[in-house]
Structure formats: C-alpha cells, structure tokens
Amino acid sequence: MKLHTLEKPSLHVFDQLESEVRSYCRSFTTVFATAKNAKLWDKRGHEYIDFFAGAGALNYGHNNEAIKEKLVEYLLQDGVTHGLDMATTAKEHFLARFHDVILKPRGMTHKVMFPGPTGTNAVESALKIARKVTGRSSILCFTNAFHGMSLGSLAVTGNKFKRSGAGIDLGNAAFMPYDGYFGRSVDTTAYIEKMLDDPGSGIPLPAAVIVETVQGEGGLNTASRGWLQKIAALCKQRDILLIVDDIQMGCGRTGTFFSFDEAGIDPDIICLSKSIGGYGLPMALTLLKPEIDQWSPGEHNGTFRGNNLAFVAAAQALRYWENGELQAEVAVKSRTIRHALEQMVKRDGELGGEIRGRGLIQGIAFDEDGAAEQLCAIAFKKGLIMETSGPRSEVAKLMPPLTIEPAVLEQGLRLLAESLDELVKLRTEKRPFKFKGKGVG
Structure with missing residues (x-):
C-alpha cells in the first residue's frame, strides 16, 4: 500500500467552523467518506485499515450488515426512535435479549439502568447511587484511571491534563496504586488495605x-486475576x-463479554457503553444489583436515555454472544x-518496547518520549489508523474491530511492522518528526 500523500486533503471547513477542542482529526488528517467492517x-x-474502531465503539465493525438490516427494517416500519424512558417494543426486546443472552447464563440478577447515551453518564450514575446507598461520599x-470527562467522572480520573480541563478542584476521591504501579513484584492491595484500616491514614471508608x-486510556495496564479478586474481597469485607x-x-474487547468474566468476581455495579450500542450508536x-437499585423515580434521568435505534x-x-464462536475468533x-x-x-x-494489554486491545509501550506518537503518524501515512495511550502518550495501541477479517488483520500488522522499521530509521538518523496530538475515546 503506497503512502497516502499524493494530495493534501482540505480541512478548511473544520479549521474555520469547528471548535479548537477537536482532536482526532488533527492526527488523522483526511476527510473520511465511507467505511466497512475494519476499513475506511x-x-x-x-x-x-482501522485499528482504532471508534475508540472501542465499533467492536462489530463499521456498517455491520446484519445490524444494519434490522435498523433499516425498524426505520421503514416507523418504529419509535426517541422515547425517553417510556416503554417501547425496541427496549422490551433489548432487555429480554440482554437478560437471556448475557445475564442469565452468568447467574447475574443485575437490574438494567439507562443513564444517558455516553460512558460518562454511566459512571456518573454509578457514583451517585453508590453514595446514596452507602451514605458515604468518597x-x-x-x-x-480514565472514567470520563464530566466532573464526577473526572474526579476519579488520574490524568493530569484531562483533570485540568475541569477548571475547579475535583474532590471526594482517593487515588490508590493500580496493579503493577510499583512493578509486578509489589502487591498494591496490601497498601490499599493498610490505608483503609489505619485510622491515621487520612483515608475515609x-x-x-x-x-x-x-486501563485503556491509562496505558494498557492490565490487572491480574489475583489482584482483581483481592480488590473484590477487600470491598466485600468492608461493605464497599x-x-x-x-x-x-x-462487549468482548478482552475476549469475553465482560472483561472480568475470567477473574470470577461479582461487581455490584457495572458500567457499559461504546460497543453496547452495536452500531456505533450512543447507548x-x-x-x-437489585438491593442497590434504590433510585426514586426520575432521580437520575436524561433526554436521550431512550435511544431506540441503539x-x-x-x-x-447480542447474536454474537449466543455461542462461543466470536469469543474463539x-x-x-x-x-x-x-x-x-x-x-x-x-x-x-532499540526503542525499548514493552507489549501490554490483552485480547484485541494490545500495544507497544516505548521508553523514548514521542516514539508512540511518531509511530502512529507514520502508520497513518501508510494507511493504518491507530492511536496512542498512556499519561505521556507512550503506548501505540491496537484496537481493531472484533470482526476484522484475518487477512486484513495480517495486512494491518505488516503495515505496523513497516512503520516501526521506519521509526527506528528516523530515530537513528535523528530526523525531526512532528505529530499533532490525539483525542479521548
């Protein structure tokens, strides 16, 4: 595949009319028109080739034929598209399917709340109900960690740059070291337990x-099964x-529908968004858990929590999860x-790369500043879309659709390998290479 540099695309309309807050289009400097599965x-x-998948919102690819067919059929029948939280046939069908395909086989009794159309809505509602049920604020x-860009979600997000955008102090959160933060030999749950149980630690229950x-945005840091189990036990023992x-x-990004399935833990609250909408639609x-569902009617709501197309x-x-075929793929x-x-x-x-992540979210973390950004920029010129991750954008992240064709996956990996070779050459020659930044999924 030749370099995509024959003619510089015009981004004049976006430069003139769109806010300076735009981000991804500064890295992917073209105007996209069509898309299919893992290609744009x-x-x-x-x-x-798309190794980005809408920041994880397109696990089933662009314009999935089976899903598109259902959407077109629903639209042609004048199905309800906007319904707030009114009962509709579309919502009824989804709730029944989600129960039968996802919850029931796992023995889960969780109630389903529609908090609004985005991930940060799910996080905000989770924090609110946790505080309401326990009577505690922290x-x-x-x-x-990265949990969203609204104030409550930002308060529990670690990234300094993202937090600074709030413009106010962010409180009622206590940060603890994630698994591996001090190296794999240090069990951070022991530190957390000590801080919670010590009346002199200054950390409230x-x-x-x-x-x-x-941690998708945080650098593809992966928690071990044992660490997650210790965190779950710590919570249960202290009524947290x-x-x-x-x-x-x-939605399968790590291999199983829930990323914690293999850890054998039982979360009280689970936040889903991005690919739960199936087609890139906001949801x-x-x-x-039923005992936590202590909302009063309307206590948390939103105009677009009833996106019936989603x-x-x-x-x-959910048909992809009726058997084990996709999981095996x-x-x-x-x-x-x-x-x-x-x-x-x-x-x-030479670049000191470390492989991180699991499932279909993996990447290379580099020791050298700017290396991951340069790699993604080179890859884009070769026709491969991928983004960076980590507090210093030090990780080049691969996140293709789960449905990517094996041949396309191999082609994308070849382009990545060629890009890495070119990066090594550039670094060896110490030639300057500018990269304009990334966005936030």
Whole structure:
C-alpha cells in the first residue's frame, strides 16, 4: 500500500467552523467518506485499515450488515426512535435479549439502568447511587484511571491534563496504586488495605471502589486475576461497593463479554457503553444489583436515555454472544497480534518496547518520549489508523474491530511492522518528526 500523500486533503471547513477542542482529526488528517467492517475510505478514495474502531465503539465493525438490516427494517416500519424512558417494543426486546443472552447464563440478577447515551453518564450514575446507598461520599480510584470527562467522572480520573480541563478542584476521591504501579513484584492491595484500616491514614471508608480491568486510556495496564479478586474481597469485607468500568473493555474487547468474566468476581455495579450500542450508536447501561437499585423515580434521568435505534442494534449485536464462536475468533486474533508484536519488539529493540494489554486491545509501550506518537503518524501515512495511550502518550495501541477479517488483520500488522522499521530509521538518523496530538475515546 503506497503512502497516502499524493494530495493534501482540505480541512478548511473544520479549521474555520469547528471548535479548537477537536482532536482526532488533527492526527488523522483526511476527510473520511465511507467505511466497512475494519476499513475506511476518505473522499479521495484512499483506503485505511482501522485499528482504532471508534475508540472501542465499533467492536462489530463499521456498517455491520446484519445490524444494519434490522435498523433499516425498524426505520421503514416507523418504529419509535426517541422515547425517553417510556416503554417501547425496541427496549422490551433489548432487555429480554440482554437478560437471556448475557445475564442469565452468568447467574447475574443485575437490574438494567439507562443513564444517558455516553460512558460518562454511566459512571456518573454509578457514583451517585453508590453514595446514596452507602451514605458515604468518597470514591476509591486508581492511578492512571480514565472514567470520563464530566466532573464526577473526572474526579476519579488520574490524568493530569484531562483533570485540568475541569477548571475547579475535583474532590471526594482517593487515588490508590493500580496493579503493577510499583512493578509486578509489589502487591498494591496490601497498601490499599493498610490505608483503609489505619485510622491515621487520612483515608475515609469509601462508598465504592471503581476500577478498569485494563486501563485503556491509562496505558494498557492490565490487572491480574489475583489482584482483581483481592480488590473484590477487600470491598466485600468492608461493605464497599465494587464498580467495574467496562465501557471500553466490555462487549468482548478482552475476549469475553465482560472483561472480568475470567477473574470470577461479582461487581455490584457495572458500567457499559461504546460497543453496547452495536452500531456505533450512543447507548450506555449501568447494571445494578437489585438491593442497590434504590433510585426514586426520575432521580437520575436524561433526554436521550431512550435511544431506540441503539436498542434495536444492541439486541441484534447480542447474536454474537449466543455461542462461543466470536469469543474463539477473538482468542485466535489475540494470539496473532501478540506474536506479531513480539516479533516487532525483538527485531526493533532499540526503542525499548514493552507489549501490554490483552485480547484485541494490545500495544507497544516505548521508553523514548514521542516514539508512540511518531509511530502512529507514520502508520497513518501508510494507511493504518491507530492511536496512542498512556499519561505521556507512550503506548501505540491496537484496537481493531472484533470482526476484522484475518487477512486484513495480517495486512494491518505488516503495515505496523513497516512503520516501526521506519521509526527506528528516523530515530537513528535523528530526523525531526512532528505529530499533532490525539483525542479521548
């Protein structure tokens, strides 16, 4: 695939009319027009392989045919599109499907709350109900966590740059070291337990602990099964609610539908968004154990919590979880990615790359500042879309659709390998390379 540099695309309309807050379009400097599964094409007809998947909102690919068919059918029947929290046939069907396909097989009795259409809505509602139920105000969260861009979610987010955008002090949160923060030999749960139980630590008993099993924005840091089990036990012993933020890692991104399935833990509250909408349509869920569902009617609401098109798409997407086929495919593709990354790091070891992540969210963390950003910029010129991750954007992150064709996955990995070789050459020659930044999924 040749470099996509024949003619510079015009971004004049966006430069002139859109807010300076725009971010991803500064890195992916073209105007996209069409997309299918794991590929996009810009208005010039240039093809790109998508290792970004809408920041994890497109686990089932762009314009999934089976889901699109259901959406078109629903629209042609004049189905209700906007319904607040009114009962509709689309919502009824989704709730029944989610119970039968996801909750019931796992023995889960969680109630389904529709908090609003985005991930941060799910987190905000989880924090609110935890405080209401326990009567406590503090939330225990973790280094390098990312939970959203609204004030409550930002308060439990670790990134300094993102937090500074709030413009006010962010409180009622206590940060603790994530698994591996001091190296794999240090069990941070012992530190957390000591801080919670010591009356002189200054740390109050929190209403909840909120955790990601893999920190998508925080650098692909991965919590071990044992660490997650200790956190769950710590919460249960102290009557602290456990919230798992599965917004980016859920819906199969790590291999199983919930990212915590293999850890064998039982969260009190689960936040879902992004790919739960099936087709990239805005949708979020907050799953609550029945005894925690203590809301008064209307106590938390939102105009667009009844996105019926998303209900239709989400119900159809659940077909992927009726058997183990997709999960098995993800396991194979995960091994393909891991092997390819291992070969790259072994061959181009000058940059000190470390492989992180699991499932279909993996990447390379670099010791050298700017290396991951440069790699993503080079890859984009070759026709591969991927983003960076981590507090210093030090991780080049691969996050293709779960449905990516094996041949397309291999092609994308070859482009990545070529990009890494070019990066090593650039670094060796110490030639300057500018990168304009990234966004926030």
